Amino acid sequence: MSDQLESIGVRPFKHGPKLVIGLVGGIGAGKSTAARCFSLRGGLVIDADALGHEALRQPEVAAAVVGRWGEGVRKPDGSLDRRELGRVVFGNSDERRALEGMVFPWITARCAAAVANAMTDPAVPFVVVDAAVLFEAGWHGNMDRIVYVDAPRDIRVARLAARSGWTEADLAAREAAQWPADEKKARADEILVNAAGPVELQEHVDRLLGKWGVRIGPSVEGVARGAPAPG
Numbered sequence: 001m002s003d004q005l006e007s008i009g010v011r012p013f014k015h016g017p018k019l020v021i022g023l024v025g026g027i028g029a030g031k032s033t034a035a036r037c038f039s040l041r042g043g044l045v046i047d048a049d050a051l052g053h054e055a056l057r058q059p060e061v062a063a064a065v066v067g068r069w070g071e072g073v074r075k076p077d078g079s080l081d082r083r084e085l086g087r088v089v090f091g092n093s094d095e096r097r098a099l100e101g102m103v104f105p106w107i108t109a110r111c112a113a114a115v116a117n118a119m120t121d122p123a124v125p126f127v128v129v130d131a132a133v134l135f136e137a138g139w140h141g142n143m144d145r146i147v148y149v150d151a152p153r154d155i156r157v158a159r160l161a162a163r164s165g166w167t168e169a170d171l172a173a174r175e176a177a178q179w180p181a182d183e184k185k186a187r188a189d190e191i192l193v194n195a196a197g198p199v200e201l202q203e204h205v206d207r208l209l210g211k212w213g214v215r216i217g218p219s220v221e222g223v224a225r226g227a228p229a230p231g
Contacts, residue, residue, distance in 0.1 A: 022143035045130055048111055
């Protein structure tokens with residue numbers, strides 16, 4: 001991935017004086033809830049998943065997508081139809097990798113710029129890169145710590161059914177399109193279990209930050225989206 005980024009003039013994430021935490025998790029495990037727990041302790045949370053949606057709104061990315069899959073992936077207003085695009089690439093590893101090759105460099109540039117800015121911002125004590133595709137995008141090697149958010153499967157299925165109407169078969173199909181959970185857990189530095197509730201989850205996050213000697217600052221809410229891409 002680093003070679004690909006350098007070939008288009010994008011520098012990979014650079015290490016700095018502050019801890020950079022990669023946050024991944026099982027589908028429905030509550031990764032976003034965990035990200036908020038870190039944010040409430042002053043961490044700058046970079047929402048790579050939100051940046052992925054933003055990437056699809058970029059003219060150059062949209063043009064590449066339409067060039068490969070045709071006008072059928074556009075909505076009447078000209079924007080990309082993410083639902084239709086997902087249908088086209090879901091379950092087809094070649095098509096999914098093609099899409100990733102279009103969006104990952106743009107997301108990586110924004111993440112790298114946000115991390116670089118955070119390193120010189122005295123208000124930011126640490127950084128969290130919240131990314132479902134942390135491993136798939138090759139970003140894990142740039143993290144100082146990796147936290148995997150987990151929950152029992154029955155709890156995850158119940159959450160997804162209530163939130164999105166998914167069945168267990170839907171969950172299994174989407175998991176099959178990602179790196180195996182066991183492999184992600186094996187590469188993580190910590191497993192954050194989100195089964196008891198938000199208070200317990202926050203306590204677990206606080207213990208991790210204390211273990212790592214991280215200075216806790218004021219809450220930094222929101223998504224890091226405004227950082228300029230590195231030149």
